[in-house]
Amino acid sequence: MPLRRSAALLAVLAACARAPLAPGPTPPEEAPRRAPAQDGVASYYGANFAGRRTASGERFDPRKLTAAHRELPFGTRVRVTNLANGRSVTVRINDRGPFAGGRLVDLSWEAARELDMLRSGVARVRLEVLAD
Amino acid sequence: MPLRRSAALLAVLAACARAPLAPGPTPPEEAPRRAPAQDGVASYYGANFAGRRTASGERFDPRKLTAAHRELPFGTRVRVTNLANGRSVTVRINDRGPFAGGRLVDLSWEAARELDMLRSGVARVRLEVLAD
Numbered sequence: 468m469p470l471r472r473s474a475a476l477l478a479v480l481a482a483c484a485r486a487p488l489a490p491g492p493t494p495p496e497e498a499p500r501r502a503p504a505q506d507g508v509a510s511y512y513g514a515n516f517a518g519r520r521t522a523s524g525e526r527f528d529p530r531k532l533t534a535a536h537r538e539l540p541f542g543t544r545v546r547v548t549n550l551a552n553g554r555s556v557t558v559r560i561n562d563r564g565p566f567a568g569g570r571l572v573d574l575s576w577e578a579a580r581e582l583d584m585l586r587s588g589v590a591r592v593r594l595e596v597l598a599d
Numbered sequence: 600m601p602l603r604r605s606a607a608l609l610a611v612l613a614a615c616a617r618a619p620l621a622p623g624p625t626p627p628e629e630a631p632r633r634a635p636a637q638d639g640v641a642s643y644y645g646a647n648f649a650g651r652r653t654a655s656g657e658r659f660d661p662r663k664l665t666a667a668h669r670e671l672p673f674g675t676r677v678r679v680t681n682l683a684n685g686r687s688v689t690v691r692i693n694d695r696g697p698f699a700g701g702r703l704v705d706l707s708w709e710a711a712r713e714l715d716m717l718r719s720g721v722a723r724v725r726l727e728v729l730a731d
Contacts (some may be wrong), residue, residue, distance in 0.1 A: 510646035514721045515697060515705050517642075529720060565647060573647050576720050585717040588661060588708050589646045 505573025509547065509592040511579035521562035529576035535562035536572050537593075544597040547574065549582040549590045556581040558596065620711065621704050639703025641679065641724040643711035653694035661708035667694035668726075676729040681714040681722045688713040689729065 513529045521527050523541040534545065539560045548555040559576050565573045572594060574582070584590040645661045653659050655673040666677065671692045680687040690710050697705045704726060706714070716722040 510649075512644070512647045514642035514700070514702075515644045517700050519699060565649060568646070568649050571648075580718065586712065 503596055505571060505594045506550070507592065507594070508569065508589055509549075509572045509579075509582075509584070510565065510568070510570055510573050510589045511584070513576035513579075518529055521565075523561040525561050527562065527575075528533040531575055532556060532558045532578050532581075533561045533575045534558040534572050534578060535558050535564035537563060537566070538598065544599075545572075545599055546595045547572065547578065547582065548593045548595075549584055550593060551587070551590055552583055554582050601622065635728055637703060637726045638682070639724065639726070640721055641681075641704045641706050641711075641714075641716070642697065642702055642721045643706040643708055643716070645708035645711075650662070654696075655693040657693050659694065659707075662711075663707055664688060664690045664710050665693045665707045666690040666704050666710060667696035668692050669695060669698070669726065671729070676731075677702065677704075677712065678727045678729055679714065680725045680727075681716055682725060683722055686714050686717055 496563060512527075516527045517529050519527050521535070523531075527533070534547070536543075536545070539545065541561055543560045544557055546555055546557050546589075556578050558574060562573070565571075570589070572592065576585075579585055582590060582592070644659075644667075648659045649661050651659050653665075653667070659665070666679070668675075668677070671677065673693055675692045676689055677685055677692060678689050688710050690706060694705070697703075702721070702723065708717075711717055714722060716725070
């Protein structure tokens with residue numbers, strides 16, 4: 468994640484630059500949390516998975532706003548934006564995947580519906596992890 | 600397949616009944632083949648399965664007109680009609696399923712698109728097996 472690294476570096480540099488002037492009470496911890504953004508391809512899964520167990524143990528409900536991601540912790544809230552139309556939706560990670568096809572995230576049918584990507588089947592999206 | 604068996608039985612009976620009258624040149628083979636119809640719920644699967652092997656060994660392509668059925672032989676052509684809007688599409692069985700949710704058939708994304716059921720996610724359909 469070069470962006471994250473650069474942002475962190477900038478924050479450190481900024482802190483250093485300020486330090487000699489005034490060692491203020493608000494070091495980096497209070498800086499607004501930078502959500503690491505990832506761009507990639509999303510697809511979705513629907514009724515064919517209804518009722519099956521997700522990797523989190525929860526049953527999959529295609530009408531809920533959830534998603535599968537390979538790494539983000541279960542329960543993480545992520546804002547997903549369809550880069551083709553600007554629509555966005557907040558989903559909760561409750562499953563693992565996608566493991567094929569070079570995609571970044573698999574959304575629930577409901578999330579795909581809100582992003583208006585049911586007809587395209589796939590979409591380029593941006594993921595932003597939301598603070599707890 | 601009780602329907603198909605009854606149809607065969609009827610054809611045999613009909614042939615027998617006709618036999619004494621005139622052993623015509625058109626025995627059961629020329630009788631119109633009765634496609635056994637099944638009604639049930641369809642869902643679909645899409646890009647999240649793209650490239651994976653189906654039960655027939657063929658790779659799944661969501662843009663092709665295929666379907667998963669628990670019993671019909673691979674290669675069987677089936678007409679699927681969306682009972683909500685009358686649209687129909689012919690698909691080729693190349694996968695096994697659905698194994699959960701009490702559904703009758705899982706269609707490819709393209710088949711679901713042609714039946715205009717992407718937004719509903721599921722639909723009541725009628726399946727009719729087509730003659731080879």
